[in-house]
Amino acid sequence: xxxxxxxxxxxxxxxxxxxxxxxxxxxxxxxxxxxxxxxxxxxxxxxxxxxxxxxxxxxxxxxxxxxxxxxxxxxxxxxxxxxxxxxxxxxxxxxxxxxxxxxxxxxxxxxxxxxxxxxxx
Amino acid sequence: xxxxxxxxxxxxxxxxxxxxxxxxxxxxxxxxxxxxxxxxxxxxxxxxxxxxxxxxxxxxxxxxxxxxxxxxxxxxxxxxxxxxxxxxxxxxxxxxxxxxxxxxxxxxxxxxxxxxxxxxxxxxxxxxxxxxxxxxxxxxxxxxxxxxxxxxxxxxxxxxxxxxxxxxxxxxxxxxxxxxxxxxxxxxxxxx
Amino acid sequence: xxxxxxxxxxxxxxxxxxxxxxxxxxxxxxxxxxxxxxxxxxxxxxxxxxxxxxxxxxxxxxxxxxxxxxxxxxxxxxxxxxxxxxxxxxxxxxxxxxxxxxxxxxxxxxxxxxxxxxxxxxxxxxxxxxxxxxxxxxxxxxxxxxxxxxxxxxxxxxxxxxxxxxxxxxxxxxxxxxxxxxxxxxxxxxxxxxxxxxxxxxxxxxxxxxxxxxxxxxxxxxxxxxxxxxxxxxxxxxxxxxxxxxxxxxxxxxxxxxxxxxxxxxxxxxxxxxxxxxxxxxxxxxxxxxxxxxxxxxxxxxxxxxxxxxxxxxxxxxxxxxxxxxxxxxxxxxxxxxxxxxxxxxxxxxxxxxxxxxxxxxxxxxxxxxxxxxxxxxxxxxxxxxxxxxxxxxxxxxxxxxxxxxxxxxxxxxxxxxxxxxxxxxxxxxxxxxxxxxxxxxxxx
Ligand SMILES: Nc1ncnc2c1ncn2[C@@H]1O[C@H](COP(=O)(O)OP(=O)(O)O)[C@@H](O)[C@H]1O
Ligand SMILES: [Mg+2]
Numbered sequence: 001x002x003x004x005x006x007x008x009x010x011x012x013x014x015x016x017x018x019x020x021x022x023x024x025x026x027x028x029x030x031x032x033x034x035x036x037x038x039x040x041x042x043x044x045x046x047x048x049x050x051x052x053x054x055x056x057x058x059x060x061x062x063x064x065x066x067x068x069x070x071x072x073x074x075x076x077x078x079x080x081x082x083x084x085x086x087x088x089x090x091x092x093x094x095x096x097x098x099x100x101x102x103x104x105x106x107x108x109x110x111x112x113x114x115x116x117x118x119x120x121x
Numbered sequence: 122x123x124x125x126x127x128x129x130x131x132x133x134x135x136x137x138x139x140x141x142x143x144x145x146x147x148x149x150x151x152x153x154x155x156x157x158x159x160x161x162x163x164x165x166x167x168x169x170x171x172x173x174x175x176x177x178x179x180x181x182x183x184x185x186x187x188x189x190x191x192x193x194x195x196x197x198x199x200x201x202x203x204x205x206x207x208x209x210x211x212x213x214x215x216x217x218x219x220x221x222x223x224x225x226x227x228x229x230x231x232x233x234x235x236x237x238x239x240x241x242x243x244x245x246x247x248x249x250x251x252x253x254x255x256x257x258x259x260x261x262x263x264x265x266x267x268x269x270x271x272x273x274x275x276x277x278x279x280x281x282x283x284x285x286x287x288x289x290x291x292x293x294x295x296x297x298x299x300x301x302x303x304x305x306x307x308x309x310x311x312x313x
Numbered sequence: 314x315x316x317x318x319x320x321x322x323x324x325x326x327x328x329x330x331x332x333x334x335x336x337x338x339x340x341x342x343x344x345x346x347x348x349x350x351x352x353x354x355x356x357x358x359x360x361x362x363x364x365x366x367x368x369x370x371x372x373x374x375x376x377x378x379x380x381x382x383x384x385x386x387x388x389x390x391x392x393x394x395x396x397x398x399x400x401x402x403x404x405x406x407x408x409x410x411x412x413x414x415x416x417x418x419x420x421x422x423x424x425x426x427x428x429x430x431x432x433x434x435x436x437x438x439x440x441x442x443x444x445x446x447x448x449x450x451x452x453x454x455x456x457x458x459x460x461x462x463x464x465x466x467x468x469x470x471x472x473x474x475x476x477x478x479x480x481x482x483x484x485x486x487x488x489x490x491x492x493x494x495x496x497x498x499x500x501x502x503x504x505x506x507x508x509x510x511x512x513x514x515x516x517x518x519x520x521x522x523x524x525x526x527x528x529x530x531x532x533x534x535x536x537x538x539x540x541x542x543x544x545x546x547x548x549x550x551x552x553x554x555x556x557x558x559x560x561x562x563x564x565x566x567x568x569x570x571x572x573x574x575x576x577x578x579x580x581x582x583x584x585x586x587x588x589x590x591x592x593x594x595x596x597x598x599x600x601x602x603x604x605x606x607x608x609x610x611x612x613x614x615x616x617x618x619x620x621x622x623x624x625x626x627x628x629x630x631x632x633x634x635x636x637x638x639x640x641x642x643x644x645x646x647x648x649x650x651x652x653x654x655x656x657x658x659x660x661x662x663x664x665x666x667x668x669x670x671x672x673x674x675x676x677x678x679x680x681x682x683x684x685x686x687x688x689x690x691x692x693x694x695x696x697x698x699x700x701x702x703x704x705x706x707x708x709x710x711x712x713x714x715x716x717x718x719x720x721x722x723x724x725x726x727x728x729x730x731x732x733x734x735x736x737x738x739x740x741x742x743x744x745x746x747x748x749x750x751x752x753x754x755x756x757x758x
Binding site for chain 1: 137241
């Protein structure tokens with residue numbers, strides 16, 4: 001059965017970059033979200049066992065989404081992919097229960113490595 | 122505001138700037154062990170007189186540097202006068218700053234911020250640009266009519282040092298022909 | 314292979330220093346620009362630490378190179394901030410003034426893998442010529458700025474002097490006008506005054522005559538003539554007229570005397586009469602000037618006079634001397650803002666007459682003593698002081714072969730003493746003086 005995966009990023013280019021970096025043979029059911037609200041909706045709808053999450057987004061930002069998921073003990077595996085890569089942001093994200101933090105610009109091999117580490121592929 | 126870029130191109134450019142800014146902020150944040158607040162990048166086409174107006178502010182110091190590669194242009198860095206002393210302290214300059222050490226600080230800051238910004242931006246698009254050394258820039262005396270161009274594409278990001286008055290804006294300006302090169306590159310990125 | 318060798322050759326011919334170091338600051342390569350100046354070939358320094366090769370600037374080099382490794386971003390060193398990072402001697406041993414080379418340095422990430430920098434390249438540019446040109450330029454502009462400031466100061470002084478001149482020209486014009494007017498009305502005043510006196514005499518006689526007639530009528534007149542007289546005197550209000558006439562005349566004479574005194578004062582102060590060299594009384598000059606300066610002194614200052622008897626007249630230009638008195642009196646009064654005592658003393662010693670103007674004012678700072686007579690030296694706010702008063706006074710005193718002596722104690726007061734030789738400088742003998750005076754007297758009459 002395909003894994004429900006959601007990419008949440010306000011930038012079209014970034015969503016595309018992530019999409020293209022995914023392993024081609026990975027069996028997934030992909031959803032795309034343009035902001036935090038849509039991301040949470042995807043989680044609620046059971047479409048996000050894995051969530052690729054940008055931090056700076058309109059409506060709800062990535063931190064808000066993480067907080068929300070944290071509060072509801074959601075079982076979503078969150079991988080943050082962010083342009084803001086300052087130590088402070090990374091620390092905050094980790095505290096809010098994100099599994100991994102990846103830098104933009106995203107490199108496909110880094111993403112693969114991460115997915116392998118997490119046992120997702 | 123400008124019809125130069127379609128929505129996809131604008132989105133792409135904005136995201137590329139976001140990433141560049143993120144890297145630059147990270148470089149500085151690591152150096153001074155502090156957090157930097159990022160803004161949403163601004164991408165606008167400005168006229169010479171609008172460009173000129175940037176330098177009429179008394180609140181900033183300015184530096185400039187040139188870059189050359191597939192695209193060419195100049196990077197301007199604006200640094201808030203109010204925060205220079207704080208910044209100097211964080212970067213281990215002897216404060217209060219004297220004229221020489223202040224210039225040195227401004228040039229170093231500009232180099233870190235503008236350097237990181239432009240390098241990351243250019244490498245994402247394979248523009249292969251090389252950046253020259255920054256110099257202090259004072260343009261207040263110059264007249265808007267004296268510029269040799271009519272309008273230019275301007276990409277601006279703003280860095281704010283949390284809990285201080287320091288704030289800096291890096292403005293990447295592209296020379297006329299380079300805008301077309303940039304658009305071509307953006308299209309390639311969007312297509313494949 | 315050919316090309317690589319060519320590249321190395323080319324490197325050695327470059328007019329700039331090229332040096333590559335690894336993450337441990339060890340030299341991987343440097344070109345002849347370095348080799349020629351350090352006398353160590355690239356192969357000889359291979360693997361040696363750049364920091365120990367240049368210990369004097371090791372800290373700075375380390376910081377710069379480190380930042381390139383960490384940030385993967387070029388760094389720069391400017392001659393303005395750090396002129397001589399490498400101890401290379403000047404490329405202008407003959408024509409240059411400098412002994413060390415001025416350098417701009419670029420620190421570039423040369424090759425990096427996955428964001429990790431592996432080697433950093435230093436590009437050293439000799440900017441000695443530029444730097445010395447720039448420094449000369451700066452010195453020049455600093456000098457220009459100084460000169461500009463000096464010029465500006467001179468300009469200000471000039472315009473102040475011009476103001477002062479205008480002011481004194483105005484004063485002179487007013488003086489001349491006053492003298493003219495004084496001269497014109499002097500005559501009418503003269504005959505009005507003498508006529509009034511005559512009239513007073515005549516009126517006295519007329520009244521006596523009337524009194525006589527009254528007595529005669531009283532003794533010899535009839536009832537009728539006596540009644541006629543009473544009636545006539547009543548109609549003419551003669552009792553009142555008789556009384557008032559004397560008073561009116563006395564008042565008028567008093568009035569015209571006062572006018573005459575004012576005119577005399579005007580004449581004695583105005584240039585016209587006194588610009589010429591003549592023997593004049595310094596006490597008169599001082600008193601006349603005091604009247605002019607009275608406005609300033611009137612209420613707040615108590616004046617004490619101590620004039621020797623039998624002072625000789627002094628050969629001088631009285632108007633000019635009055636100018637000195639005026640300056641000294643004004644200064645004294647300005648030094649006594651809150652009131653005080655003004656002591657005026659005039660005495661003679663040998664062939665000199667001394668006039669001392671002493672006040673109980675603020676006194677003068679010792680540091681200012683030497684500068685008092687400098688033109689434009691003033692401690693007063695713009696508008697109230699020009700700094701010309703004393704310098705002008707001094708030059709007048711010098712023209713008279715005299716001098717001005719100062720003594721002052723801060724907080725107690727100041728004393729300025731004008732010393733004038735009784736007979737001037739090229740003081741002629743008594744007789745010729747008499748002659749000269751006589752001639753002048755003739756001319757002016
Ligand atoms: N009687 C005095 N008491 C104190 N200071 C004096 C006196 N006379 C002159 N000075 C000092 O000398 C300065 C120069 O005097 P002067 O040449 O008359 O110029 P001015 O009165 O316009 O300042 C004054 O500004 C004052 O400082
Ligand atoms: Mg004076």
